[in-house]
Amino acid sequence: MGRHSRKGPKSSGPDIEAATADAGADREAVRPVPGTGRRRRSVEAPAGSDGHTPFQQTGHVRGGHPEQREPGGGWGTGLQQLHRGDDHRPGARPTAQQQAAAGRQQSTGTRPLVPGPRREFVDAFDAPPAPPAPPAPRGPSIPPPRPADPSTSVGERDEQPPGGGTDGPAPAKDGKGAKGRTFTGIAAAAVTTVLAVVVAGQVTQDNGGGTTSAQPSGVDRLGPDGASRSDDRPTPEPVRAKPLSYAQKMAKAYPLAPELKASGKFEAVPGTAKAPGRGHRYRYRIDVEKGLGLDAALFARAVQETLNDDRSWAHDGAMTFERVSTDDPDFVITLASPGTTGEWCMKSGLDTTEDNVSCDSAATERVMINAYRWAQGSSTFGPDKLFAYRQMLINHEVGHRLGHDHVSCGTRGALAPVMQQQTKSLNIDGIKCRPNAWVYPPS
Structure with missing residues (x-):
């Protein structure tokens, strides 16, 4: 595991110990929602013996890079409780706001509340349905792939949805998102197969694979030696009318x-x-x-x-x-x-x-x-x-x-x-x- 290069003031020891004891008692792990990745110095954390200041309640990110996500994901800013058996990735680095919220919760002795949905998601369900989109042009089309985020590790890029996962809630693996991705993959494979067959047919036509393409008017059809094919054919004799008896x-x-x-x-x-x-x-x-x-x-x-x-x-x-x-x-x-x-x-x-x-x-x-x-x-x-x-x-x-x-x-x-x-x-x-x-x- 790589070392983090982030430095800052020390955090108070009692807060860290209280948070650790509370998490161990409930056998729950608090996973911070990924944030914007900006550095803030609003909360102090104790520095280690080597001068390194680790984040609280987090593991190290694979590959030594922090996980970058929008603050709060699709359900607002705040800490989310991940129960045992939930599918989470260890090693995500909490933001400064999350550290501050954790400190406040520890000082008051209350458990973190599950945040409500963001306002724009509620409005999206209440809004009237959008008018139908105009019909797409005929013919298969494959959307170009989006460039991968260089700041994420290989494992995280494999788990990211096609949209990058920065503009909405992360889809559940066992929900409709997984089915949608499966259907999209099958459709893309089918379209690719059809295109391959069409291209192969065109190549066969161009190489003389049993079909004859239309020749433009007035253009001689040339054989392999450059001579017109009509040169190899016998010249038809003019039709002569049979004389009357x-x-x-x-x-x-x-x-x-x-x-x-x-x-x-x-x-x-x-x-x-x-x-x-x-x-x-x-x-x-x-x-x-x-x-x-x-x-x-x-x-x-x-x-x-x-x-x-x-x-x-x-x-x-x-x-x-x-x-x-x-x-x-x-x-x-x-x-x-x-x-x-x-x-x-x-x-x-x-x-x-x-x-x-x-x-x-x-x-x-x-x-x-x-x-x-x-x-x-x-x-x-x-x-x-x-x-x-x-x-x-x-x-x-x-x-x-x-x-x-x-x-x-x-x-x-x-x-x-x-x-x-x-x-x-x-x-x-x-x-x-x-x-x-x-x-x-x-x-």
Whole structure:
């Protein structure tokens, strides 16, 4: 135990002896309430043989430091009686006021009275309840620890509550204070565990632990070697639309105005197509008016395949048709605008402008196919039978060149003859027939 360095006048011997005898008789120990720690010289105490003046009724403080507490604690200034079995710490140094009070009590021969509560504690219970505090922000928070008092010993700091124990009564170890401290410790440990789990998850995310963080727009994602990850991926090939088949093209409508008058100049479709049959051979050329914007190759293929079909004029090997691109064909099948078609048909005395139809200009070498009808079809066939209508248009006009005149349907509901004017109507003299594209349709 360390020595106290406090010195002062001697106290009277009888007072000390009386206080000692009174304490021994009741087997009680008077514990002074810790004070402010200020030094006062109002009471004299006898000095020892070595010049040291000890305090009365106190032991030595562990570590050689005085215990510093607010005068009176939570129950006012004065001496408190601690019975046997009370939880007290020996060695606390009494203040000068406590020494003076002890002297007065010893001189009068009365026992120290238990002091009443301090006024501010009584007012705290009588005051109306405070309004509820505003809700705290979400998220766990841990209050920062208060610095330890350097003047207290290690053992005392372990026993001090979190608030330091200087502004109120010391909480009982077995009361609500101990439970509160236990609950606070458990809550702090739980919050610390949650924070540790959150931090560990964030570290795992940052280190590529199975999650992908959002990348800012316009920033390349780089691989370990600094190159963009897209460099390792194959470059996707551009999507190419599948070309339409011949049948699909023949069933598709194309835009063209019914009153169009194009350039009036023609251009022969290059190339040839051999006659497939063994009958009489007809040689023809195909001309297309410039400026139409239609597929000339599609038109040329349609003419060759239609005329040489067994359902057409080449039926049963009667004749065959060959496409040429020279200047000496038997006739020229011409695809022209409505205006140009009308001019060439008028040369043979035929008016095609009334119903915007085609014709065989017999006075000339041209079989005129109206480009509007080729592109848009006719209401008699409808938009879903454009393929068949175009085959009928070729067979009908070439039939005129082969010497066949118009023929009307004679049986209601039967297929219309290919030489009937099916572009104009399928109902002739009250007999309505069905549309038909072939000279020899299948039975």
